[in-house]
Amino acid sequence: MSETLIHVASGKVRELFTIDDDRLLLVASDRISTFDVVLPTEIPDKGRVLTGLSAFWFARTRDVCANHLLELRPDGGSTECRRLEMLPLECVVRGYLAGSGWKDYQRTGSTSGHALPRGLQESGRLPEPIFTPSTKATSGHDENIDSGRAMELVGRERYEEVEQTSLALYRFAAEHAAAHGILIADTKFEFGLDADGRLVLADEAFTPDSSRFWPADDYTPGGSQPSFDKQFVRDYCEALGWDKTPPGPELPEDVVAGTRARYLDAFERLTGIAFAEYLADPTVVT
Ligand code: PZK
Numbered sequence: 001m002s003e004t005l006i007h008v009a010s011g012k013v014r015e016l017f018t019i020d021d022d023r024l025l026l027v028a029s030d031r032i033s034t035f036d037v038v039l040p041t042e043i044p045d046k047g048r049v050l051t052g053l054s055a056f057w058f059a060r061t062r063d064v065c066a067n068h069l070l071e072l073r074p075d076g077g078s079t080e081c082r083r084l085e086m087l088p089l090e091c092v093v094r095g096y097l098a099g100s101g102w103k104d105y106q107r108t109g110s111t112s113g114h115a116l117p118r119g120l121q122e123s124g125r126l127p128e129p130i131f132t133p134s135t136k137a138t139s140g141h142d143e144n145i146d147s148g149r150a151m152e153l154v155g156r157e158r159y160e161e162v163e164q165t166s167l168a169l170y171r172f173a174a175e176h177a178a179a180h181g182i183l184i185a186d187t188k189f190e191f192g193l194d195a196d197g198r199l200v201l202a203d204e205a206f207t208p209d210s211s212r213f214w215p216a217d218d219y220t221p222g223g224s225q226p227s228f229d230k231q232f233v234r235d236y237c238e239a240l241g242w243d244k245t246p247p248g249p250e251l252p253e254d255v256v257a258g259t260r261a262r263y264l265d266a267f268e269r270l271t272g273i274a275f276a277e278y279l280a281d282p283t284v285v286t
Contacts, residue, residue, distance in 0.1 A: 012038050013047075013209065019080060023070065027078040028204075032259070034233050035244040041251040045275070047077040049263040050207040052278045055079065056271045056285040057205040061172060065165045067201040068192065076282040084192025084200050088153050090134040090142050091162050093170035096185040097124050098212055098225070100144055101132060113146030123185070123214075124221040129170050131163045161199055162191055173206045180269045182228060183219055185212035208266060228266055232258040 005017035005025060013031040016024055028047035031038050051072070058067040068081040094101045094111075102122050104111035109118070112132035120126070133150040134142035151159045166189055174184045188210050190203035204210050213228035227234065236255045242248065251259075264275045277284050 014204075018083075022083055024081045024083050025073075025078055026081050026204075029077075032230070032233065034230055034237055034248065037244065037246050037248040039233070039248040039251060041256060043256060043260050043263065045260060046263055048075075048279065048282075049267045049275070050204060050209060051077050051079060052275075052282060052285050053207050053267055053270060054204040055282070056273075057173060058201070059286040060176075061169055061201070061205070064168050064172060065201045066194075066198060067205070068203075072282045072286065074282065076279055081202065082194065082200065084194060084202055086190060086192040086202065087158070087162065088136060089150055089162065089191075090136055091166045091189040091191060092132045092134055092144075092186060093129050093166050093189075094132055094186040095126055095129045095170065095174055096183065096212075096214075096221075097122065097126060098185050100141075101186065104144060112144045113148070121221045122223055123219075123225045129167055129174070131166050133162075158199075165191075165199060165201075169201070169205070177206070177213075177270060178216060180272075181216045182266065182269060183214040183216050185214055185225070187211035208263070213266060229259065229262045232262070 003019060005019065007015065008018050008024065009016040012033050013029050015027045015029070017027070019025050028051045030042035030044055030046045032043050032046060033039065055069060055072050058069045068084060069079055070082055071080040073079060097105055097120055101111045105116055105120060110116055114130045114132065117127065132144055134144045137143060147159065154162065169189065170187060177184050184206065187206055189201060189205065192200050192202045194200050208229040214225045215228055218226060232255050233251065236251065237249060240249055267275050271285055273284055
C-alpha cells in the first residue's frame with residue numbers, strides 16, 4: 001500500500017499534508033522558534049513531545065468536545081486527522097494576564113471587550129478565565145477582536161458554542177496541569193466543522209507551542225514569567241545580543257540539551273508517562 005501526500009500548509013514548525021478527501025497528516029517537526037523566528041538548530045524529540053501531549057489532551061477532553069485526531073502514527077511525531085471546514089477564528093483563553101492581553105489591559109483596562117478589574121499585575125491570575133478570540137492574520141501577528149467582531153465571522157450561535165467549549169477545555173486542562181506543577185497562562189485552539197456541522201477541536205491542544213506554560217514553583221506575579229520550555233533559548237539569545245531578526249542563531253549543545261530536558265519534563269509531569277514508554281508505543285497516551 002502506498003500513499004501520495006500532497007502538501008497543503010506549513011506552520012512555523014509543522015506541516016500539513018492531504019492523505020485523501022477526508023484525512024490530513026499533521027507532522028510536528030523538531031524545529032523551535034523564539035521571538036517569532038525559527039532557529040537553525042533543532043531540539044531532538046520536540047515534535048514527538050508536542051504530538052504526544054496533544055493526543056493525551058484529545059483523549060481526555062473527548063467528552064467536552066469532539067476532536068480531529070484519527071490515529072497517532074507509530075513514529076509518535078505525526079497524526080492522521082479528520083479534514084474539517086475550519087472556522088476563521090483563533091480561540092484564545094486566558095487565565096492569567098500576559099502577552100497581548102497584558103498589553104491591551106495596560107493601554108485600555110480591557111482586552112477583547114472584557115472590562116477587567118483595576119490594579120491587575122502583569123502575569124496576575126484573572127478572576128475568571130476569559131475568551132479572547134483573534135483573527136488569523138495572513139502575515140504578522142493575530143489581532144485581538146471583541147465578541148461582536150467574532151460573531152460577524154462565525155455567527156452568534158457558533159460564537160457562543162466556541163466560547164463555552166473553549167472555556168470548558170481550558171478549565172479542565174488548567175486544573176490538571178496546576179495539580180502537576182505547571183500553570184497554563186493562556187492557550188489557543190482552532191476549531192472546525194465536520195460534514196454534519198458539528199464543532200470539532202482541531203490543530204494541537206495544550207502544547208507549549210500553543211500555550212504559555214509556566215513552572216508553578218517559580219510563579220511570581222508583577223513581572224513577566226519564565227517560559228517552561230523556551231527560557232534557556234531566550235536567555236541564550238538575549239545574552240548574545242541578537243537583534244531578533246532572521247536568521248536566528250545556532251544553539252550550543254548545552255542549550256539544546258537543557259531545552260530538550262524541559263520538553264520531556266513537561267510531557268512526563270502532565271501525562272504521568274515516561275517519554276521512553278511513549279516512544280516504544282505512542283498509543284499509551286490515548
Ligand atoms: C487546517 N491549519 C493550520 C496547522 C499547518 C497549518 N483538521 C483540519 N482540517 C482542515 N484544515 C485544517 C485542519 C487542522 N488541524 C489547519 N490549516 C488547515 C495549520 C498545522 C500545520 F501547516
